[in-house]
Amino acid sequence: MDPIEEYCRNITRREFFSKMAVGAGAIAFGDLLTRDGYASAENPLKYGQMGAPHFAPKAKRVIYLFQNGGPSQLDIFDYKPGLKQKFDQDLPDSVRQGQRVTGMTSGQNRFPVAPSIFEFKKYDNNQDGLWVSELYPHTASMAHEMCVMYGMHTDAINHVPGITFLQTGHQQPGRPAMGSWMSYGLGSANDNLPSYVVMISQGYGNMQAISSNLWSSGFLPSEHQGINFRGAGDPVLYLSDPKGMNRTDRRRMLDAIADLNQEEYHRTKDDEIMARISQYEMAYRMQVSVPELTDLSDEDEDTLALYGPDVHTPGSYAYNCIMARRMAERGVRFVQLYNRGWDQHGNLPNEIKKQCKASDQPQAGLLKDLKRRGMLDETLVVWGGEFGRGVYSQGKLTEENYGRDHHPKCFTMWMAGGGVKPGITYGQTDEYSYNILDGGIHVHDLHATMFHLLGINHEKLTYRYQGRDFRLTDVHGKIVKDILA
Template identity: 55%
Template sequence: MDPFLECHRQQTRRQFFGQTGLRMGSVALASMLGERFAQGASSLVQPSLNGLPHFAPKAKRLIYLHMNGAPSQLDLWDHKPQLQQHYDKDLPDSVRNGQRITTMTSGQARFPVAPSMFKFTPHGQCGRYVSELLPHTAKIVDEIAVIKSVHTSAINHDPACTFVMTGSEVPGKPSIGSWLSYGLGSESNDLPSFVVFTPSFPAASQAQALFTRMWSSGFLPTKYTGVALRGQGDPVLYVKNPPGVDPTDRRTMMTALNQLNSINHARIGDPEIQTRIAQYEMAFRMQTSVPELTDLSKESKATLEMYGPDVNRSGSFTHSAIMARRLIERGTRVVQILHRGWDQHNNLPKLLRGQVEDSERACAALIMDLKQRGLLQDTLVVWGGEFGRTVYSQGTLTKENYGRDHHPRCFTMWMAGGGVKGGVEHGETDDFSYNIVKDPVHINDLNATILHLMGIDHRKFSFKFQGLDQRLTGVEEHSPVKAVLA
C-alpha cells in the first residue's frame, strides 16, 4: 500500500470526525486551548495574536445583549410627542419617499401613523427621555450612551441578524464574538472565551428562530465558535462523568488519549489534532469549573434581589444575565445573550410590555452589578436588535392596540462600560422616526466602535480567506463612533 495514500486517508478521516462527531457533547462545548496547554504550559493557554491589541484597550470584555426580533425604538427610546397630532393619518409620501416595505404591509390600503401609547419622562442628570416601560433602565441612563441613528440594509430578520453579528448579510462569516476570541484570546484556562445564552421568553411573544451563524466562527477555525450553555438540565451535555467513572479514571483516560493523539500528530502533522487535544483538556477542566460557575449560593441576598425573582430560574434571561457577570469575572472574553420574541407585528402594547418585563430589570441590574464590583470600567455592554419598527401601524390601529412592521432605516441601540461616555445621546431621526437626519451610524460603524474599545483597529484586523483579507467590518469605509467614546 502506498504510504502517502494511507496517510492522506487518515488525515481525511480526522478532518471528518473533527467537523462532525467531535462537535457533540462536551467536546463540542470545549473551546480555545492551544498547543501549549497540551504541553503543560503554565501561562495562558490561548494568548492573543501577535501584535494585538493594536493599542491600549478601554474594554477587556464584551457582553452583548441582543433583543432578537427588533425592539420598537418609538415605544422605548425615540420620543416623538408631536406624533399625537398625526394619529391615524397616512404617513406622508414625502417621508416614505418610495422606500421599500415588507410584503407584510405592502398590500395595506393605508399606512396610518401610530404614536406610542406609552409615556416618556426625563431621567438622570443627562435628562434622557425614557419610556415608562423602562423604569429600571431609567435609573442607569447616566451610565449609557444611546445611539438613535443605527441603520442597516436588511429588512428581514435572518439576514439582519446575520448582518448585526457578522458584519455581512451573507452567511458564512465569523461572528463578532468569534473575531474577538480569535484576536484577543482567553483570560481563562478553565472556561471558553466565547459563551452564548439563548434564554426562554414569554410564551405569548412572536419569536423568530435563532441561527447558529450568529455565534459561529465562520471561516475562522471552529475552536472560535461560541459555546452555547443550556438553560435546562446540565449547562453542558455530558460534562459529568458517567456512573462508575471517577475523576482519577477520567484523567488516566485523557492522558492516554492525548498521548495517542500526540503520536499521530507527530506522524501526520495535522494541526487539527492539537486542537482536539486542547478540546478534550478543556472539557475535562469544565467538569470542575462549570458547576462552580452555576452555583449562586455565595451571591449576596442584595445582589440576587437586584436582579429579580427569576435570578435562580435556569434558562431565564435574568439567570443568563448574572451568569454573564460570573463568566467575565472568571476570564471569559465574550458573552452573548440572545433574547427572542421582540417581533410585534400586532398587539404590540401587550407583547412589548411582556418582553420588557422579562428582561429590562436584569439589564439594568447587570450594569449596576458590574459597576459595584469595579468591572464596568473595562467591560463593554451592548444592547440592541437587528432593525427597528415602523411608525405606521400594521393592521388595525386603535388607541390601545397597534402593530409595527420591520424598519431598517433607523433604530436605537445603547452601549455602556469600558471606554463609553455615559449619559450621551447620538444621532437624530425625523419627526416620524422614519429617516435619519443627523449622524447616521451603520451597523459596521458600531462594530468598528466595539473593536476600537477592545483595542483593535478594525482596518488592520483581518483573516485571509478565499484570496481576500476578510474583516468584520467589510471592505467599505467605516469608522468608530467617536461621539460615544469617553
C-alpha cells in the first residue's frame, strides 16, 4: 500500500484536526466535488471504492419499496380478462409445462384457474395505457411516471431464498446486500447519516420473517451494512446517551476508544478495526442528525396529506415513505423499505384489499412529492416483491374467495424516475400470467440495470474475497436498454 494512502486511512479524528488545519478550504472544496461524482486523478480525494461513477449517472440514489411476501400480479397489474371464462377449469399442462410448485400445492389433485375478482381500469401512461386494478387508484394516477415490467422472473420459489436473491444476487445468505455494494462503490453523500438505511412496516396478511442478513455487508467492510431505523423508541438502537453521560463525556470516551483501536490496528493491520472507528464516529454524529431527520414538524399539511392518514404513525408504510424522501434529500444513497404482509395463500381478496389500501396512497404520494421537488429525475424508485402468484387457487376456490401460491417464473415490478422511461410497459405474459412471452427480466438483469442508472458498470464493481473477485451480479446480468430514457 502507498505510504500516503496508508497514512490517510489510519489517521484519527484528533490527529486530523490537529495536523490538517492548513488547506482545509481546499479539502472541503474537493469534498464537494467528490460528492457530486467528479472525483478524478486530478482530484484524488475519494468517497467509496470507485472514487467516481464509471460513467455519468442518471440516478444519484435509490428508494426500493420491497413488497415482502410476493404480491399477486394478477390482482393488481397484469390484467387477464379472458380468465373469467376459465373459472375453475384446470390449468392446462401445456401452460404449466412441468414447472415446479411448492410443497403447499404439490399434493393438490387439481390446479383450478382463479380469475381476479377485482375490476381493472385503463390509465393514461403516455403509451397505450396501463391497466391497474381498483385496489391501486392512487398508484395508477402516477402511471405516466412509471415503467411497469411484466416479465420479471427469478430462480427461487420460496421466501427466504427469494428475498435473499433480490437483495444480494444470491439465494444463500452471506453475500453483501445491494445497498452495501452501492455504499462500497459510491460512498456516502452525508457525513452525518448512513449511506444505506432500512425501514420495516407491518402489513395485513401472512408476514414472512426477515432478518438483518438481508441488509448485511457480507464480506465487505462492515461500515457498509444497512442501518435499521425502527418504528418505536429510538429510531436507531443506543442512539440516546445512558443516564449520567453527556455529549462531552461521549466524545472523550470515543476518542479514548479510537486511540486504543488505532494501536490495535498498527499491531494487526486488520481493516475491520478502522471500520469500527468509522462506525463509532458515525453513531456520534447521528445523535444530532437523526432527531432532526425524524422530526416532521417542518412538513406542511399539503405534503403530509400526500402520504395519507397514517403518515404520523412511526413504522407505518406512510411514515416510512415520507422518511425515505427526507433521507433522499439529505444524501442517503440507498433507502430500503420492507413492506410485509403479501404472502396470501388463502383469503387473498380480503387480505390484499387491506394491504393495498395501506400502501397505495403512501407510495403514490412519494412519487408526487419527489416530482414536485425536482428530485424524481435523480431518484430511482423501485417497487416489487421476491416473486409473483400463480393463476390457480391454492385450496378451496369460490367465486368470491381464493388463495394463490408462489410463482417465480412470471411477476410484475415497476420503476420510476432515475433514468427509466416514464409511462411505459415492458414485457408480455401469456393469457394465464404464467409464462413470459416477451421482454423477460431476470433478477441479475434488474441489478445490472439499476447499477447502470447509478453510473456503475456492474462487471467492474468487485471485491476480492477468499481468492475470488465477487460482484452483485456474479457472472450474469445484462442491462435492459429498452427501458432506459
